[in-house]
Amino acid sequence: xxxxxxxxxxxxxxxxxxxxxxxxxxxxxxxxxxxxxxxxxxxxxxxxxxxxxxxxxxxxxxxxxxxxxxxxxxxxxxxxxxxxxxxxxxxxxxxxxxxxxxxxxxxxxxxxxxxxxxxxxxxxxxxxxxxxxxxxxxxxxxxxxxxxxxxxxxxxxxxxxxxxxxxxxxxxxxxxxxxxxxxxxxxxxxxxxxxxxxxxxxxxxxxxxxxxxxxxxxxxxxxxxxxxxxxxxxxxxxxxxxxxxxxxxxxxxxxxxxxxxxxxxxxxxxxxxxxxxxxxxxxxxxxxxxxxxxxxxxxxx
Amino acid sequence: xxxxxxxxxxxxxxxxxxxxxxxxxxxxxxxxxxxxxxxxxxxxxxxxxxxxxxxxxxxxxxxxxxxxxxxxxxxxxxxxxxxxxxxxxxxxxxxxxxxxxxxxxxxxxxxxxxxxxxxxxxxxxxxxxxxxxxxx
Numbered sequence: 001x002x003x004x005x006x007x008x009x010x011x012x013x014x015x016x017x018x019x020x021x022x023x024x025x026x027x028x029x030x031x032x033x034x035x036x037x038x039x040x041x042x043x044x045x046x047x048x049x050x051x052x053x054x055x056x057x058x059x060x061x062x063x064x065x066x067x068x069x070x071x072x073x074x075x076x077x078x079x080x081x082x083x084x085x086x087x088x089x090x091x092x093x094x095x096x097x098x099x100x101x102x103x104x105x106x107x108x109x110x111x112x113x114x115x116x117x118x119x120x121x122x123x124x125x126x127x128x129x130x131x132x133x134x135x136x137x138x139x140x141x142x143x144x145x146x147x148x149x150x151x152x153x154x155x156x157x158x159x160x161x162x163x164x165x166x167x168x169x170x171x172x173x174x175x176x177x178x179x180x181x182x183x184x185x186x187x188x189x190x191x192x193x194x195x196x197x198x199x200x201x202x203x204x205x206x207x208x209x210x211x212x213x214x215x216x217x218x219x220x221x222x223x224x225x226x227x228x229x230x231x232x233x234x235x236x237x238x239x240x241x242x243x244x245x246x247x248x249x250x251x252x253x254x255x256x257x258x259x260x261x262x263x264x265x266x267x268x269x270x271x272x273x274x275x276x277x278x279x280x281x282x283x284x285x286x287x288x289x290x291x292x293x294x295x296x297x298x299x300x301x
Numbered sequence: 302x303x304x305x306x307x308x309x310x311x312x313x314x315x316x317x318x319x320x321x322x323x324x325x326x327x328x329x330x331x332x333x334x335x336x337x338x339x340x341x342x343x344x345x346x347x348x349x350x351x352x353x354x355x356x357x358x359x360x361x362x363x364x365x366x367x368x369x370x371x372x373x374x375x376x377x378x379x380x381x382x383x384x385x386x387x388x389x390x391x392x393x394x395x396x397x398x399x400x401x402x403x404x405x406x407x408x409x410x411x412x413x414x415x416x417x418x419x420x421x422x423x424x425x426x427x428x429x430x431x432x433x434x435x436x437x
Contacts, residue, residue, distance in 0.1 A: 033350075034351070171348050175348065176345060178341055178344070179339075179345060181341065197314075197348055197349050198349060200350045200351050216352070
């Protein structure tokens, strides 16, 4: 087990209740960096996070989290802060009661820090959990995670439902957290704009499989987006078009960079954005899946 | 330290940081020994990835502009005059190459090109002496 990895999944497979499965999921994050887990709704982001946190059993492979094998010792919980897209705290609790309730579970709970963070985030100790807005609720969960001195923050869809100002604040909070090089962040998202700037590493997941993982620059270098007239992207030899979008005036698709040289001179080849990569990969499996019963779609991904 | 990033410049972010810090050091705005923010603090302040700021600092260090101290930050190294001259020569070359490319497209020959350059040098001299006259 290597100490310089925040976590690693190696060949992880699991089946969840509704027939959805993760297959051979492998990726890792070095300590001290931010990774974005990108995928469409239903791609397997939340299942992957649940496996990583030991909330979901796995059937094959292995998972390493902060130097421990998952399921790890109970104390491992102290080092991981989890921010879900819904709060797990009881609505009637006041923020002072949140502290009183959670504090006994954590050896390193820092009461001074909790108060400082609430103040910094503009949260009132007397407010009730159920009265907090979406953004405030998320800040409360972050405050809890930072107060028990988590070394890894895991966010599941943190930015969905947040307004631009709150999203920007979150980016600032993550930046502050990462000033300590022993700290790492994983977040899942389908909004890639959040990642375009602050993400160090990116993992693309689709249909329960990892499509690509690596540093953000490697991922951006791996693909090119091509645009051409309606017939220009047909019958190409040696080029696999990923997620073709066609209209009456033209067609657009993603290709692997090494195959881009085989395209004719007439088409426009450009460096993609993360969003374009996510969209085309998301589209790529919908086509062959047409006419296939719902529950079996991932078989064809 | 002043760094202003453009999202639409078409220049990679690490390159923008490197260029701006390098220029500030060459211009003497960042003096020898000045402390620069750590890689992580700069990433936070500019809201960009740590890998990007690490790369900018690594290249500045490789070119002898700064020294980085792991876990602390970075500081400006004394300007190596040979290095400065090297950098400036490279810029002259780049500028002349750009001029040459444009001249070829405009169908300008060697004579015409040199005439323009002489004209510019002449104007520079006149400007300098005018400045001198004013300060007197």
